[in-house]
Amino acid sequence: QKEDIEVTLLPAGHCPGSVMFLFEGENGTVLYTGDFRLAKGEAARMELLHSGTRVKDIQSVYLDTTFCDPKFYHIPSREECLNGILELVRSWTSLSRYHVVWLNCKAAYGYEYLFINLSEELGIKVHVNKLDMFRNMPEILYHVTTDRHTQIHACRHPRDDDCFRGNRLPCGMTCQNGTPLHVISIKPSTMWFGERIK
Numbered sequence: 001q002k003e004d005i006e007v008t009l010l011p012a013g014h015c016p017g018s019v020m021f022l023f024e025g026e027n028g029t030v031l032y033t034g035d036f037r038l039a040k041g042e043a044a045r046m047e048l049l050h051s052g053t054r055v056k057d058i059q060s061v062y063l064d065t066t067f068c069d070p071k072f073y074h075i076p077s078r079e080e081c082l083n084g085i086l087e088l089v090r091s092w093t094s095l096s097r098y099h100v101v102w103l104n105c106k107a108a109y110g111y112e113y114l115f116i117n118l119s120e121e122l123g124i125k126v127h128v129n130k131l132d133m134f135r136n137m138p139e140i141l142y143h144v145t146t147d148r149h150t151q152i153h154a155c156r157h158p159r160d161d162d163c164f165r166g167n168r169l170p171c172g173m174t175c176q177n178g179t180p181l182h183v184i185s186i187k188p189s190t191m192w193f194g195e196r197i198k
Helices: 078-093 112-122 160-165
Strands: 006-011 019-025 028-033 060-063 099-103 182-186
Touching: 078 099, 078 112, 078 182
Parallel strands: 028 060, 099 182
Antiparallel strands: 006 019, 019 028
16 A cells, blocks of 8 residues: 655754654654653644644554653653753862762763863863764864873763772773862763662
C-alpha cells in the first residue's frame, strides 16, 4: 500500500542535534523519541507540534529512552542541577587558585550548557582535550580552552577514575607553580537519580 507521510524533526533537548520524529499520515500521528530533556513549558513553544492554537492530535507516542522507568520518577530540572553545581564549583574554586574541579563527563556531547553556564557565571574557562568537536558549535568556543591552567576541567582519559584517585587530573596536572592541586570531582549524570531512593 502507498501512503504519503509527513515527517517533522523536533528538538529533543538531549544533546546537540538530538531530535524527536513526528510522523503524520492518513492513519494518524505518531511521535517517536529516544532520550529527551525538555524544560516545563518548552513543548508549548514548539510551533511544529501545534495546529493553530492547539497541540496536534497524537495517537501514539513511542519512547525509546533510558529513563522510562519508575525508579527515575523524579529527575530535578536542568535549572536546579545547574544551580547546585554552580554553587559547589563557586565555593570550591574561591578557596584558592589551586582548588580545581574535574567534571567527570562520561559522554563526549551533551554537557555544553553546563560548560557555558559555569564559564559565564564564574568567568573561568573549562579545559577540554581538544576543540575540534566544538567547531560547529561556535557559541561554546569562548567558554572552553585547551590551556590546562584553569580551575575547571572536563578533560578525559581512558582511565579517568584511576587518575582522580591519585589527586591529579586526567590531563596529568598535579600542581601549579610547585603547589599541589586540591581536586574535587563532579559527575553530572542522570543515572544517579535511579540509583538512590530518596
